[in-house]
Amino acid sequence: MSDFSSALSLSSSGLRAQAERLRYISENIANADTPGYRRKSVSFETVAAAADDKAMVRAGPVKLDQSELTKIHDPAHPLSDESGQYEGSNVHLVVEMADAREAQRSYEANLKMFDQTRQMSSSLMELLRR
Amino acid sequence: MDISSAAAAGKYLTSKPATSPQETSANTSHGANLAKDFAETLQTAERTAQAAMTGGADPHALVQALAQTELAVETAVTVRDKVVQAYQEILRMPV
Numbered sequence: 001m002s003d004f005s006s007a008l009s010l011s012s013s014g015l016r017a018q019a020e021r022l023r024y025i026s027e028n029i030a031n032a033d034t035p036g037y038r039r040k041s042v043s044f045e046t047v048a049a050a051a052d053d054k055a056m057v058r059a060g061p062v063k064l065d066q067s068e069l070t071k072i073h074d075p076a077h078p079l080s081d082e083s084g085q086y087e088g089s090n091v092h093l094v095v096e097m098a099d100a101r102e103a104q105r106s107y108e109a110n111l112k113m114f115d116q117t118r119q120m121s122s123s124l125m126e127l128l129r130r
Numbered sequence: 131m132d133i134s135s136a137a138a139a140g141k142y143l144t145s146k147p148a149t150s151p152q153e154t155s156a157n158t159s160h161g162a163n164l165a166k167d168f169a170e171t172l173q174t175a176e177r178t179a180q181a182a183m184t185g186g187a188d189p190h191a192l193v194q195a196l197a198q199t200e201l202a203v204e205t206a207v208t209v210r211d212k213v214v215q216a217y218q219e220i221l222r223m224p225v
Contacts, residue, residue: 005198012194019190114197121201125208 006054007117013056014110017044020059022103028091029100035079037089039065039096065090168202175199 024040031037040062047056067090075084178195181187 004201008194008197008201012190016188016190114193118197118201122204125204128208128212 004117004121008114010054010056011110011114011117013047013058015107015114017057017059018103018107018110022100022107024059024062025096025100025103029093029096032089032091032093032096034089036069036087037091038069039067039089039091041065168206171195171199171202 021042021044024042028039042059042062044057045060047058069087069090071085072088073085074080077086079086175195175198178187178192182189182192
């Protein structure tokens with residue numbers, strides 16, 4: 001496998017990992033108002049390939065945020081206790097937006113690398129053609 | 131210094147084995163491997179494209195497979211053009 005095709009598959013693994021991260025972020029945002037929902041987060045890990053030294057990336061196992069759930073005061077809510085409060089989610093929209101933007105930028109960086117690899121290989125072949 | 135024609139012929143005979151082309155199996159197997167890799171790349175792209183159409187494959191895998199196929203096809207076409215060009219060059223050679 002040439003370096004170009006390795007670079008393509010590496011960039012592709014980065015794209016896939018960032019897309020998975022974005023999926024968890026959208027899950028968090030969708031469930032921001034769900035009572036008792038805990039924020040999901042993933043950390044990336046290197047795929048250990050014994051055959052070659054390529055270091056692909058993938059999204060690791062999902063972790064649930066163990067921080068305290070927000071208490072919402074609403075005595076009319078069916079889940080509320082004696083003090084009129086119930087537990088909401090521990091999703092903070094600002095944090096999620098920042099995370100989503102970071103995922104987007106990393107995705108763009110991987111996309112740029114993918115495109116650059118393609119351009120480099122085509123210009124190499126262009127050299128032979130004239 | 132001995133420069134008689136017989137001596138020169140003798141020297142040439144002794145040096146002949148070094149200049150004679152050697153049949154190596156490595157060369158042909160390399161070409162066969164290349165062709166096999168090429169066919170494999172095309173087949174992977176086709177399979178991924180079919181899976182993506184039916185919703186089974188990740189779009190990233192599709193893009194990656196197509197880009198790799200593009201790279202392989204471009205290389206093959208360029209090499210073929212070069213070979214054809216060389217052939218025509220030889221054909222046009224005045225003898």
